[in-house]
Amino acid sequence: MKTQFSRRGALTRLGGAIAGLLTLSAARAAKAAVQKVLVSSGAPKDYDPSKHTWLMCIDVNRCIGCGLCVEACKKENAVPEGPYFRTWIERYVIAKPEPGSGQTRGETLVDSPNGGMHGFPPSPVPKDKIEHSFFVPKLCNLCKFSPCVQVCPVGASFDAPDGAVLVDPNYCIGCGFCIQACPYGCRFLSPVTHTAEKCTLCYHRITRGLKPACVEICPTQARIFGDLKNAAPDDPLRKFYENNRVQVLKPYLGTEPRVLYAGLDKEVR
Amino acid sequence: MTGEITNLMAGVMPRFEGYVYPNEAIPHPLWGFLIVLYPYITGLVAGAFIMASLVRVFQVRALEPVYRLAMLTALSFLLCATLPLLFHLGHPERCYEIMMTPHFTSPMAMFGFVYAWYLMAVLLLELWFDYRHDLVRWAKVTPGFQGFIYRAFTVGVTDESPKALALDEKLGRILSIVGIPSAFLLHGYVGFIFGSIKANPWWGNVLMPIIFILSAVVSGIALCVFVYMVLTWTRHRMVDMSCLDTMAMFLFYALVVDATVEGLDWLHRGFAAEEGFSMMQIMIREKLFYTLNLGQVAIGTLLPMLLLGSLQLLRRRVPEPVRRRMIFGSSVMILVGVLAMRWNVVIGGQLFSKSLRGVMGYKLEFAGVEGWFMGLILLSLPFIILTVLVKLFLSERLPSGGHTPHGCVEESAHWSKLTNTCPDEFRR
Numbered sequence: 001m002k003t004q005f006s007r008r009g010a011l012t013r014l015g016g017a018i019a020g021l022l023t024l025s026a027a028r029a030a031k032a033a034v035q036k037v038l039v040s041s042g043a044p045k046d047y048d049p050s051k052h053t054w055l056m057c058i059d060v061n062r063c064i065g066c067g068l069c070v071e072a073c074k075k076e077n078a079v080p081e082g083p084y085f086r087t088w089i090e091r092y093v094i095a096k097p098e099p100g101s102g103q104t105r106g107e108t109l110v111d112s113p114n115g116g117m118h119g120f121p122p123s124p125v126p127k128d129k130i131e132h133s134f135f136v137p138k139l140c141n142l143c144k145f146s147p148c149v150q151v152c153p154v155g156a157s158f159d160a161p162d163g164a165v166l167v168d169p170n171y172c173i174g175c176g177f178c179i180q181a182c183p184y185g186c187r188f189l190s191p192v193t194h195t196a197e198k199c200t201l202c203y204h205r206i207t208r209g210l211k212p213a214c215v216e217i218c219p220t221q222a223r224i225f226g227d228l229k230n231a232a233p234d235d236p237l238r239k240f241y242e243n244n245r246v247q248v249l250k251p252y253l254g255t256e257p258r259v260l261y262a263g264l265d266k267e268v269r
Numbered sequence: 270m271t272g273e274i275t276n277l278m279a280g281v282m283p284r285f286e287g288y289v290y291p292n293e294a295i296p297h298p299l300w301g302f303l304i305v306l307y308p309y310i311t312g313l314v315a316g317a318f319i320m321a322s323l324v325r326v327f328q329v330r331a332l333e334p335v336y337r338l339a340m341l342t343a344l345s346f347l348l349c350a351t352l353p354l355l356f357h358l359g360h361p362e363r364c365y366e367i368m369m370t371p372h373f374t375s376p377m378a379m380f381g382f383v384y385a386w387y388l389m390a391v392l393l394l395e396l397w398f399d400y401r402h403d404l405v406r407w408a409k410v411t412p413g414f415q416g417f418i419y420r421a422f423t424v425g426v427t428d429e430s431p432k433a434l435a436l437d438e439k440l441g442r443i444l445s446i447v448g449i450p451s452a453f454l455l456h457g458y459v460g461f462i463f464g465s466i467k468a469n470p471w472w473g474n475v476l477m478p479i480i481f482i483l484s485a486v487v488s489g490i491a492l493c494v495f496v497y498m499v500l501t502w503t504r505h506r507m508v509d510m511s512c513l514d515t516m517a518m519f520l521f522y523a524l525v526v527d528a529t530v531e532g533l534d535w536l537h538r539g540f541a542a543e544e545g546f547s548m549m550q551i552m553i554r555e556k557l558f559y560t561l562n563l564g565q566v567a568i569g570t571l572l573p574m575l576l577l578g579s580l581q582l583l584r585r586r587v588p589e590p591v592r593r594r595m596i597f598g599s600s601v602m603i604l605v606g607v608l609a610m611r612w613n614v615v616i617g618g619q620l621f622s623k624s625l626r627g628v629m630g631y632k633l634e635f636a637g638v639e640g641w642f643m644g645l646i647l648l649s650l651p652f653i654i655l656t657v658l659v660k661l662f663l664s665e666r667l668p669s670g671g672h673t674p675h676g677c678v679e680e681s682a683h684w685s686k687l688t689n690t691c692p693d694e695f696r697r
Contacts, residue, residue, distance in 0.1 A: 007436060021385075083294040090288075110288040110626055138290075147468060153380075154363075155372035173366060174359015176299040177377050183468035185290030185623050189299060194359030253467055269624050 041166050042204035049162040053228040054201055056215070057240050058137050060263035062222035065089055065135035069214035069223065070117040076202060076213035084188045086199040087139040087214055089116030092267055094132040095125050105131055108267045136268050137222060139214070140165055140186045140199035141249060141257035148178035148187060148198075157196065163228075163258060164203055169195045183250050184257075201225075287627025298619035298631055301639030303353035306647055308459045308481065309611045311350045313651075315456035315482070316489010317343040318392070318448055323519065325395075325445035331515040337399070337663060338500065339493045344392055345654035346492075351384065353647055356638055376462045387455050391448040398441035400662065401426060402434055403669040411667065418661065456485040463614060470545025470625075471552065471618040476534045483527035488607035490520045494600035496655065498593070504665065510589055514580075517596045521577035524603065528570050548621040551628060556620045560609045569606010573599035 043049070073079060073087045095106030109124060116135070123133065146165050149157045156172035159165055167178075172195035179187040179196060187198045202212035206225075210216070215225040226237030244262035250269060251257075261268075285294055321339035323329040355361050368385070371378035405427045408419040457478040464477025494516050501508045538549060553561055576599045580592060587595070621628045634640040 010440075018390075083291055085291045088291045110624070112288070112291050115291040147466075150374045151376065151465070152372050153375040153377035154366040154370055171363070171366065172360070173363040175354075175357075175377065176359075177375070177462075179292075179299055180619075181466055181468055183623055185292045188292040188295075189359060269626070 041160065041168070041207075042200070043207035047207040049160050051229060052162040054163045054206055055142070055226060055228050055237060055258055055260075056139065056201065056212070057224045057237065057246070057260045057262070059222050059224065059240065059244070060134055060136055060261055062220040063089065063135040063137055064220055064222075065091055065116060065120050066219065067116045067119045068217045068219065069137060070115045072213040072217040073199075074117065076205075077200070079197070080190055080192050082191070084190065084197070085115040086186075086197065087115075087137060088112050090136045090138060090268075091116065091120050091123075092132070092134055092136065092265065093123050093125050093130060094265070094267065095129050096131045110267075132265065134263070134265070136261075136264070137214075138184065138186070139259065140201075141184050141255070141259045142201075144256035144258060145254065147181040147183065147253075147255055151177045151181040153177065160203075164201050164206075165198070166200055166203060167196050167198060169193055169197075172196050183253050183255065284630040285627055287622070288624055289622035289627040289629060290624055293622050293629065296632075297639060298616060298629070300615055300619060301357070302633060302641060302644045303357040303639055303647070305608070305612045305615045306644055307350070307353040308456075308463075308615070309488070309608050310346050310353070310647075310651065311459050312456050312481065312485030312488050312607065312611075313492050314343045314347045314350060314387075314489070315452040315485040316487065316491075317346065317493055318452045318489070319486050320490045320493045320516075320519070322445045322449050322452075325442055326449065329515065331511045334509045334512045335493055335497050335516065338497055338659070340392070340396055340399070341658045341662060342492060342496050342651075342655055343489075344396065345658055346651040347384075347388055347392060348654055349647065349651045352650070354380075356643070356647075376458065376465050379458060380462075383451075383455050383458055387448075387451050391444055391451050395441050395444040395448060397422070397424075398437045398444065401437050402429065403667075405429055407667050407669075415661070453482055457482050463618065466618075468623055469618050470543065471549065471621070472614070474534065474538075476530065476537075477614075480527075480531055480534060483523070483530055484607050484610055487520065487523045487527045487603055490516060490523060491600040491603035491607075494520065494596060495604060498597050498600075500659065500663075508593060510592070513593065513596055514584060517577055517580055517599070520596075520600070520603070521574070521581055524570065524574055524577065528574065531570075545621075545625055548625055548628075552617050552620065556628060557613050557617050561613050561617075564609030565606055565613055568602050569609055573602045573606070 067089060070085065070088055073085075077086060079086055090110055090112045093109045095109070097103040097106045106129070111120070113120065120135075123130065142163055142165055146157075146159060149159055149165060152158075152172075153175060154171060154173055156168045157165065157178050158168070174189060174194045174196065176189055176196070179189060182198075187196050189195070190197045202210070202214075205212060211225055212223075215223045221236070224236045224240045226235050228237065231238055240262065241260075246260040246262050247264045248257040248260060249264075317339045320332070321336050321343065324332045324336040355364055358364060367378055368381040371381065373379075401423060404419045404423045406429075408416055408423060408427075410416075411419055460478030460481030463472040463481075464474050467473040494513070497513070497516075498508060538546070576595045580587060580595060584592070616631055619629065620631060635642050637643065
């Protein structure tokens with residue numbers, strides 16, 4: 001068996017193989033772009049995401065730490081038992097400074113037992129030693145430049161045109177990169193589906209004209225939810241915006257969170 | 270500190286101190302021992318290849334005896350590089366999506382392409398061009414299944430004309446030149462996976478890819494020293510001392526550069542003392558005390574640097590057997606130290622909360638996908654593959670004409686006779 005071994009032949013075969021590989025992946029990428037339109041998000045078929053911009057704001061001063069929102073979220077979204085939360089409440093207890101210590105404030109204690117789902121135990125700091133105590137509800141920060149979406153290797157995490165950051169459970173490979181990349185600890189790897197999960201703003205509800213479960217159940221209206229594109233002048237979202245100076249979490253990371261907080265403290269991260 | 274030791278044993282529940290985000294309070298870190306092995310194995314590939322290209326590209330003739338061994342080592346580790354990643358996925362059956370529908374902003378998505386490029390276009394092709402002539406000759410003199418394997422690997426290209434052989438050599442060298450930036454890309458990218466995570470102050474660092482590349486080169490050369498010495502011992506052959514001394518020299522200088530850049534990194538972190546600095550201090554003083562200070566710094570860097578450095582100064586005064594042991598010991602220590610470094614990066618980055626208010630524990634278990642038994646299997650797999658490859662392609666019974674270990678070169682002069690009439694000793 002004698003085969004002519006020529007430079008041209010070898011290069012042609014090599015080039016052909018590379019071209020074949022590239023075309024194949026390009027074709028699959030195009031197919032994926034089409035599939036994106038049909039992505040499994042839980043929205044009804046007639047829902048047009050380009051006509052909405054959803055937003056949630058948090059009024060820290062109103063939260064009483066009852067934990068109903070956490071429980072409602074777990075039930076509504078079938079969030080697994082254990083340390084898996086799409087939303088949770090943190091309690092901050094800032095002690096008074098020791099007299100003569102020269103400090104502006106004492107130690108800050110933060111806790112969130114079981115995500116605050118069943119409320120909080122009595123404070124470890126005696127009442128007369130507390131300078132400030134408040135509750136901070138946490139959820140996906142709906143970043144404009146979301147690091148979780150940026151790092152997803154297959155594009156299963158994506159920014160919906162209406163502002164929600166979603167995960168396609170039929171596409172996620174469960175590598176956990178997005179969970180590492182989220183600075184706010186808002187994602188988890190579900191022990192049931194083995195895919196990344198997060199707050200979807202109850203996408204199956206808001207796309208049908210309902211409010212997210214946590215907003216619906218909050219007894220003090222600490223969570224304010226609305227559609228910026230279709231907001232009436234007296235919309236609670238507009239009112240919240242007019243009446244408060246707002247802050248976001250970890251602004252220095254450049255993720256530009258869209259979830260706005262009123263009444264935050266420097267200790268909140 | 271003691272927690273670090275007890276956490277390595279089974280039966281200790283993970284502990285959380287301070288406040289961690291509720292989603293972070295999981296019993297095991299998201300990326301466990303498998304993800305420690307992934308950059309380790311990939312680094313060994315890149316390092317072994319750089320070591321081999323010293324011969325091909327930089328014409329370091331003293332290293333000729335380990336060229337093929339280094340290339341085969343790189344290949345056997347590269348074949349296993351994706352396994353830890355694959356096993357740790359929540360949905361391994363969807364892994365092909367990384368290649369088929371990649372998300373181009375993701376550092377992880379690029380791995381499939383870099384890996385495929387490196388395996389197919391660089392390593393396999395270079396090995397094939399290097400081995401083609403030998404494969405053609407071996408196929409003629411080897412009967413049975415082994416002969417069939419050699420024949421199959423020639424892919425039907427059996428031209429032995431001087432022109433074809435010159436082309437083999439030229440293309441092999443071009444591939445080797447292309448391979449150096451590719452090896453840097455392969456492992457620099459692994460560093461980028463961690464370095465690009467700005468959410469994590471332990472990882473998010475612009476020097477991370479560079480540190481990964483440099484430590485990869487160090488670990489790769491150390492692996493070549495280890496494999497070469499083990500191979501000569503099992504074959505009861507003499508170690509080529511000029512080759513070993515040259516490897517030790519390159520190992521020493523690579524180690525110096527690596528240690529300098531890593532030291533610079535720590536200096537910068539300490540000086541800048543950004544938001545997560547208090548957490549880093551806890552990592553160094555408590556959570557990673559043994560693996561960092563003892564494993565990575567003392568065993569992995571200072572001791573080998575001392576041993577290899579003294580050899581650079583006093584080489585002629587140290588007798589050969591002592592020198593061999595010193596170099597072998599250094600290479601083993603470096604291999605352990607670089608594994609500790611990967612551990613410190615991967616596990617260390619998950620031992621504190623991103624709220625920067627608390628720390629987590631880690632319990633490395635025996636069983637399970639992320640257990641150390643699985644890790645041991647994954648670490649020994651490349652060595653098993655390498656044994657097979659060495660038996661096939663570095664066989665002592667089949668003299669070769671190319672870059673070969675332990676003095677087979679002189680035998681290649683007899684090849685003109687062998688190709689016509691094959692002597693019995695080559696027929697088993």
